[in-house]
Amino acid sequence: MASAQAVAAPGVLARVRRNAWLYRRCLGAHLRSTLEYEADFWIMSVSAVIAQGVGIVFLWAIFGSIPEINGWTFWDVAMIYALVVLSEGLSVLFAQGAWSMAFTVNLGGFDALLLRPFSPVLQVLSSEIGMNGLGNVALGGALLGVSVAHVDVAWTPATIALFVVLVVSAALVKVGLNTATNAAAFWIKTPWSMFAFSMHTFGELARFPITIYGIGVRLALSVVLPYAFMSYFPAQAVLSTGTAHWLGFLTPLVAVWCLVLGALVFRRGMLRYESAGN
Amino acid sequence: MRCVSLIEVAQLRKVFRRADKKPGLAGSVRHLVERRFVDKVAVDDIDLRVEAGEAVAYVGPNGAGKSTTVKMLTGVLVPTSGTVHVEGRVPHKDRIANARRVGVVFGQRTQLWWDLPVRDSLELLRDMHGLSDADYRRNLERLDATLGLAELLPVTARKLSLGQRMRADLAAALVHTPPIVFLDEPTIGLDIAVKDRVRAFVRELVAEGTTVMLTTHDLGDIEDICRRLVIIDQGRIVYDGDIGTVVETYARERTMHFSVAEAPASLAGIAARLPDAAVAEGPSDAQLDVTFDPAVVSSARVLAAVQAEADVVDLRIDEPAIEDVVRRVYAGELGAGGMQ
Amino acid sequence: MSAAALLEAAPSGRLPFAGRTRARRSMARTAFRSLVAHQVSFLFGLLATAFAVLSMLYLWRAVLANGPLHGFDWPHMRAYLLVTFVAGSLVSSYVDYRMAGRILQGDVAMDLVRPVGYQDARFAEALGFGVYELGTGLLVAAVAALAFGGVPGPAPGELGAFVVSALLVMPLRFGIVYMSGLVVFWTQNYIGVQAGRIALVTLCSGALVPIAFFPGWAQDVLTYLPFAGMASTPALVYVGHLAGAEAWRAVAVQAFWVVGLWLLGRALWGAASRQLTVHGG
Numbered sequence: 017m018a019s020a021q022a023v024a025a026p027g028v029l030a031r032v033r034r035n036a037w038l039y040r041r042c043l044g045a046h047l048r049s050t051l052e053y054e055a056d057f058w059i060m061s062v063s064a065v066i067a068q069g070v071g072i073v074f075l076w077a078i079f080g081s082i083p084e085i086n087g088w089t090f091w092d093v094a095m096i097y098a099l100v101v102l103s104e105g106l107s108v109l110f111a112q113g114a115w116s117m118a119f120t121v122n123l124g125g126f127d128a129l130l131l132r133p134f135s136p137v138l139q140v141l142s143s144e145i146g147m148n149g150l151g152n153v154a155l156g157g158a159l160l161g162v163s164v165a166h167v168d169v170a171w172t173p174a175t176i177a178l179f180v181v182l183v184v185s186a187a188l189v190k191v192g193l194n195t196a197t198n199a200a201a202f203w204i205k206t207p208w209s210m211f212a213f214s215m216h217t218f219g220e221l222a223r224f225p226i227t228i229y230g231i232g233v234r235l236a237l238s239v240v241l242p243y244a245f246m247s248y249f250p251a252q253a254v255l256s257t258g259t260a261h262w263l264g265f266l267t268p269l270v271a272v273w274c275l276v277l278g279a280l281v282f283r284r285g286m287l288r289y290e291s292a293g294n
Numbered sequence: 295m296r297c298v299s300l301i302e303v304a305q306l307r308k309v310f311r312r313a314d315k316k317p318g319l320a321g322s323v324r325h326l327v328e329r330r331f332v333d334k335v336a337v338d339d340i341d342l343r344v345e346a347g348e349a350v351a352y353v354g355p356n357g358a359g360k361s362t363t364v365k366m367l368t369g370v371l372v373p374t375s376g377t378v379h380v381e382g383r384v385p386h387k388d389r390i391a392n393a394r395r396v397g398v399v400f401g402q403r404t405q406l407w408w409d410l411p412v413r414d415s416l417e418l419l420r421d422m423h424g425l426s427d428a429d430y431r432r433n434l435e436r437l438d439a440t441l442g443l444a445e446l447l448p449v450t451a452r453k454l455s456l457g458q459r460m461r462a463d464l465a466a467a468l469v470h471t472p473p474i475v476f477l478d479e480p481t482i483g484l485d486i487a488v489k490d491r492v493r494a495f496v497r498e499l500v501a502e503g504t505t506v507m508l509t510t511h512d513l514g515d516i517e518d519i520c521r522r523l524v525i526i527d528q529g530r531i532v533y534d535g536d537i538g539t540v541v542e543t544y545a546r547e548r549t550m551h552f553s554v555a556e557a558p559a560s561l562a563g564i565a566a567r568l569p570d571a572a573v574a575e576g577p578s579d580a581q582l583d584v585t586f587d588p589a590v591v592s593s594a595r596v597l598a599a600v601q602a603e604a605d606v607v608d609l610r611i612d613e614p615a616i617e618d619v620v621r622r623v624y625a626g627e628l629g630a631g632g633m634q
Numbered sequence: 635m636s637a638a639a640l641l642e643a644a645p646s647g648r649l650p651f652a653g654r655t656r657a658r659r660s661m662a663r664t665a666f667r668s669l670v671a672h673q674v675s676f677l678f679g680l681l682a683t684a685f686a687v688l689s690m691l692y693l694w695r696a697v698l699a700n701g702p703l704h705g706f707d708w709p710h711m712r713a714y715l716l717v718t719f720v721a722g723s724l725v726s727s728y729v730d731y732r733m734a735g736r737i738l739q740g741d742v743a744m745d746l747v748r749p750v751g752y753q754d755a756r757f758a759e760a761l762g763f764g765v766y767e768l769g770t771g772l773l774v775a776a777v778a779a780l781a782f783g784g785v786p787g788p789a790p791g792e793l794g795a796f797v798v799s800a801l802l803v804m805p806l807r808f809g810i811v812y813m814s815g816l817v818v819f820w821t822q823n824y825i826g827v828q829a830g831r832i833a834l835v836t837l838c839s840g841a842l843v844p845i846a847f848f849p850g851w852a853q854d855v856l857t858y859l860p861f862a863g864m865a866s867t868p869a870l871v872y873v874g875h876l877a878g879a880e881a882w883r884a885v886a887v888q889a890f891w892v893v894g895l896w897l898l899g900r901a902l903w904g905a906a907s908r909q910l911t912v913h914g915g
Contacts, residue, residue, distance in 0.1 A: 041421050045407070045414040049450070059826035067833040074837065077847040078693075081703045085696050128405035130370045133393040134422045143407070148826070210675040214682035221689045228696035233688075287372060290310055291365055 038134050042142035043110065050145050057147045064151030068101045071223070072159060088225045091166035092255060098159035100223050100247040103186035105152025107194060110187075112146035113139075114194040118201035118209040127291055137195065137282045169254055182250040182264070185271040189245045192274025193219065195282055197241075202285025219243030238263075245270040300474065300505055301344035301367065306376035308337040308362050336362040338529030339376065344507065346473075349500045351516040351537060352509045354526035360509045361400070363526070364476050367507075368398050380474065394423060397472035399463050401479030406451040412462045413447040416469055423470040430469070437465045440495045457488040464492065468499075475499060478509045493518045513613065544619045549585045549612040550596055551576060555605035558582075567599035580607075680770055687719055687778045690842075695782070704846040710873045713785040716775040717869035718841040721800070723771030725807040729760045730815030734824040737815075753812065753899055760808050789874030795881040799868040802888040806863050809895025810835060816902050819909040840866030846875075860895055863888035 051057065075097060079090035088096075117140055120126050129136045169175060197212035204211055218236075222243040226234050237244040245267050253264025314330040337359040344350055354360050365371040366378055369385030369392050378385055385392040398405070406415040420430045438444050441461040446454065454462060460480065468475065477496065481489045489512075496519050500506050508520055516523065516537060523540055525533040533540070557579040558564070564582070565573040571586035582604075584596050593611070600606055694715060698708045706714065733756060736742045745752055779785045788796050814831040818824050836842055838861035845856045845866050856862055867884045870876040876884050 038418075038421060041418060045410050045418055048414070049410050053823075055821055056823045056826070059821060059823045059830075063826040063830035063833070066830045070833040070837040070842070074842045077843045078697055080849070081847055082697060082700070085693075086699075124403055125408075127365070127370050127400065127403065130389060131368055131393055131398050131405060132419065132422050133390045135390075204674055206675050208675045210678040210682070214678040214685065217682040217685040221685065221692070224689070224693050228692050230692075233692070289371070291362075291370055 035135060035138060039138050039142050042139065043145060046143065046145045050147060057150075060146075060148040061151035061154075064105075064148035065155050068152060068155050071097060071101075086225055086227045087257075091163045092251070092257070093225065094159060094163040095167060095255070096225065096247045096251040097223055098156050098163055099183065099186055099251055100156075101152050102156030102160060102183055103190055103246050105149045105154075105156050106184075106187035107190040108146035108149030108152060110145075110149075111141040111191040111194065112149070113141045113143035114191070114198045115209055115212070116140065116144055117198040118204075118212070119207045121201045121285075121289065122205050122207045124291065126289060130289075136286065137279060140282075141191070141195065167255060169256075175254070179254060182253065182267050185267040186246040186250055188271035189242065189267070189274045190219075192271065192276070192278040193241055193243065195278030196274070196280075199278070199281040199285045202282075202288050215241060219246070222247050242270050242274065245274075299343040300346040300348075300381060301342065301507075302377070302379040303340060303342040303363075303367070304377045305339050305341065306337055306363070306366060306378055307335070307339050307374045308359075308366060308371060309374045310334045310336055335529050337366070337373075340526070340529070340531050342524065342531065342534070344505060346505055347500075347503045348522060349506045349520040350508065350522045350524055351520035352507055352524045352526065353511070353516065358526045359529040360526055361478055364398070364400075364478050364507070364509060368392065368396055368476060394470065395472055396474045396476060397467035397470070398476045399460075399467045399478065399480050401460065401477075401482040404451060404459055404463055406459075406462055406466055408452045409450065411448050411450050412443075412454070412465075415451065415462075415466055416447075419466055419469050425470060433469055433471055434465075437468065440498065441465055441491065456483045457485060460484060460488065460492065464495065472504075474505045474507075476507050476509075479511065480508070481510065481512055481515055489514075513619070540619055546587045546589060547585055548588055548593070549583055550593070550600075551610045551612065552582050552584070552600055552604070552606055553608040554580050554582065554600075555607055556580065558604045563603045564600055567602065568596060571596060680774065683723070683770075684774050684777070687716075687774055690715055690719075691778060691782050704844065705875060706844065706846075706873075709783075709786050712779065712782055714844060714869045714873050716779055716785060717872045718839070718865035719778075720768070720771040720775050721803045721807075721865040721868055722836065722839070722841045723767050723774075724764055724804050725760050725811050726767060728763050728767075729756055729808070730811045730828060731824070732759070733812075733815035734818040734828075737818045738822060738824070753896075753903060756812055756815075757805070757808055760811070761804070764804055786873075788872045789877065792871050792874060792877055792881050795876075795885055796868060796871045799863075799871050799881075799885045799888060802885065802892055803864060803868055805892045806860060806888060806895065807835075809892065809899055810860065810864070812899045813895070813902050816899075816906045819906040835861060835864060838862075839864040840869070844870075857884075858887060860891035863891055 072094065075090065075093055078085075079093070083089065085093070120129070120140060120143075126136070129139045132139065164171070164179075193215070194212065197215040198209050200211040201209065219241065220243075221229065221233065222237050226237055226244050226248050229237070234244075238249070245264075249264040249270075250267050251264070252261040253267070255261070311331045311333055314332045340359075340363065342363075352360055352363070362371065366373050367380060367385060369387075369389035372386045380392055381395060383392050383395075406412060407418070410418075416434065417430075425433070434443070441464060443461065443465050446458050446462050449458070451459065451462065464480065475496075480496070481492055484492065493515060496506060496508070500519060506519065508515060510516060521537055523533065523535065523537040524531060553576075561573050561575065561582060564584070568584065568586070568591060570590045571584050574583045574585070576582045582600070584600065586596055597606070597609070691712065694711050695708060697703070698706065698711055701707075733742075736745060745755065748755065750758075810831070814827055815824075817827050821827065838856055838859060840856070840862060841864075845853050845862060848856065856866075863884070867876065867888055871881045871884070
């Protein structure tokens, strides 16, 4: 019998490539099994479109009565909203597993992850694929398309590239924050990810221009748990509005920070992991 | 290097900290202010060495610390104190490298992806272990031959029966042909046929030179597979030695349970025919139990004795359970010969 | 917020049954469920709800910064939003979540042998649970009201209409929640159905934005649909936008739909229980 091959990881690049490949493999396997339930796929996608669509109707109804809020027009706010929906959709599609952490860690499934030769945090993130993400991406993409046509931005290849970078970074901000908040499961020993969920709800405050909030909420949204880098700041960067629109260009850096934060909290939590049944 | 044995455990200790709080919301709130904990020592300063190619049975009652030890040997748990080395590596620090060299089966809980077909799980493991296609196919064929894997491959893990799941789990743990294998209750809840299959498979692994550490409640598993027995109780190793000695000395008694057509007036007649065995009343009138040592009294003689006194309708033989052996070891019945 | 957030945290939308309690899918609104078992989860669920209220209040404060719109000044909008919030926290999702679970698990058979009508029993359950929902809803609303400088009291002349209207909210919401729970007889995916239902009810009941902000045709339609009575009607009576005969007419629409939805629910149950034989319940 052939013995186990020890795959040496000669360099950082090779390791990153291997991890990315394994991540895709895990996600792919779950995609296949998820797609077996076709009805689920449609129901989740449609309900995602309804749920997010309701938010757009809401904004539209408000802006039917006033031209702008704190200097933001309907299409500006629509763009912020579209960025949230889109980046959230991406995070749901590609890293939905974060939400399974409370369940996996506190009902004992985490042992199995530790016995496999692949990063546990990447195993957790790739363990589920959220079909409602497709609905989000479709709706967010459409809304973004319509809203960029209405805002005053000169579209050049450079701005388009910037835009793509910002959207991807926004999604990674969400992935990082989801990981960090869900890793609370190592401390709060219930199979419900209610802490992460309440933080997510807090993050939803960033669906609107954050200038409408008091200074405390604004700081929390931009520094403590920088959900505003999913939406408000990148939108500012594209629109070149606001007093500090350059902040939006930091989105990729914030994304890196959030991912690092997620990894750190997760690693810290893992040291506390006590398995189950003792 | 300081490590000479394949597995080296020294003064290993694991203490779990549990919140000591009163029930209810008030209790939770109070716990936030006044944090009190109770310590539970699961593994209490154990020392253990396992050489390459050994087959070790690691037994003890529920909650003795067996699984906790295995979890520290595989890097799932971080020890509170003491050292663990597996092939010279510290499992929890070098977890991924360790995972490539060991295979683990926890009988109580699956390690397959519960929402994926078995085939997908195995292929993901192939990729994580970095197996070549040729190696993978060869290993899978072999696992299929012993475990009858083919029929399980298209089935989603959560839909497997317990026996099927255990076969699939064994395959998942062994697909990378690890030189060290930890089996934690691999036959729990399995029917006889599957149990035999699993045992035969593990025997084969041992014959090939795989180091096996087996945790089980089933004496049959141990006698079939292992030559060395380690008994743990309340986190401490209380016996470490040759399995033959223990079994010969303490696991010799068999009990025959008889069902008879009509309850005999008295058991004295049977007892008189079997002076070296213990005859007792069964759970009901028409039942009786005979406990004997097969080395002293043969099964045939017991049967003949009972048949002479009563009309035997049915009979069943109980093998001694490892619990009995373990219980005797605790009771200090085992001689100093085996003690460390 | 809630519908989208629910989806975010529930990937495939399948309920946690078939041997495995994927309990994490019991999200904020269903946190009540874990009230007894896990206080920490419950408190965070409450926090999540509080954030949602917070964001609505902040947004409307900004919207109304330059003066009243459609007859709403900032203090009255606060009152309107908090009344719709409390109304919206009633029969939120516990009843249908539990129903869906029992139907999918096949436990519904046990409900059927009880000597109480299925719909009556679910209503009783919803009432019992409504006490918790009302309590926590009022708590969050009270804290929010304090944080934003209080709310004006109810319009004095309309107190009677308000009380009747408020009492009708619960049976009305039950009607829609009950029917959406029965949908699991046709689809296994309940999270999706629930999220869609919550989103639509929230919008159409005027809980996000008063119906007066919608275009005329939409206002006409929404006024006579059952949804307005689930949040908008009592809130409008409270702030005095519906007064006198108009208020009582809106209450009559509510009462009409309470009866209407109850009968519709009954009819749907008839159709659903035929599915039961298919499922082998």
